[in-house]
Amino acid sequence: MTYIASEEDLKLERDYVKLEGGDGGDGYGGTLCQAETSPSCRGAGGGERWSLWWWTKLVLGAVVAGILGAVIFKWVGPFVIEKGIVPIINWEIETFSRTKLALIIFGSLTIFPSFLLPSSPSMWVAGMSFGYVYGFLLIIAAVSIGVSVPYFIGSLFYHRIQVWLDKYPKKASVIRLAGEGSLFNQFRAVAFIRISPFPYIIYNYCAVATDVKYGPYLLGTLVGMVPEIFVTLYTGIFINTLANASSGRRSMSVPEIILNVGGFCLTAAATAVVTLYAKKRLKELKMKERLVLR
DSSP: OHHHHHHHHHHHHHHHHHHHTTTTTSSOOTTTOOTTTOGGGOOHHHHHHHHHHHHHHHHHHHHHHHHHHHHIIIIIHHHHIIIIIHHHHHHHHHHOOHHHHHHHHHHHHHHGGGGTOOOHHHHHHHHHHHHHHHHHHHHHHHHHHHTHHHHHHHHHTHHHHHHHHHHSHHHHHHHHGGGSSOHHHHHHHHHHHHHSSSOHHHHHHHGGGGTOOHHHHHHHHHHHTHHHHHHHHHHHHHHHHHHHHHHTSSOOOHHHHHHHHHHHHHHHHHHHHHHHHHHHHHHHHHHHHHHHHO
């Protein structure tokens, strides 16, 4: 009996060790720690294998992306530019003067937001035709009207939009944040919403239903859209440069190609960083509002 009791005690002690060392990967995991399937229970060897597999996938993904990018840049891009973009640019140059073109761009940027249509193509044309300075001034002037019209139209359907927002409380909580606090807080929230991936075309109509004032709404919109405007202007200028090189009007040297492609990538990366930061700040503001309500 003494031998059996000690054996049971030893078994209980081993079971206790299993529970204590379940995450350590020392062989006592049992059903609590399956090293082959659970990432949190992997030992040193499992963690290294997982890390190696992650880096392998990352390298393979980068190689595939590089090959696809090279194929697009070498064959697909020039074909699309030569057959699609160059004829449009030639038609635009031959048909419209700069004054008429400016009026068309201005009109499209003021009308499109009211009909929930994207404005990026018009901004591309502004970059192609007027460059950074005049293109930026043209777009800012048009956007200030384009986002104001839906705001005032939305005020006519104030209660209906509020009912619609009440149906989707989680999604609407982000835009409702813009109508809370002081005028500066409203301005800041609107700017972050414009920078973030939130569909701003819909927000144009919903903003008034969140009780955000027109002044913070307009200023926050103009400030928040600056990164997008510069990206679209750069894209238009870059497309125009490639089109001129493809049509033989102007040749591009290797350093110019590298600088243009690198500049475009840096611009896109900077926009992504700003977007992520704005998204993070929106979450922080949302958490602060929840703490205040509690």
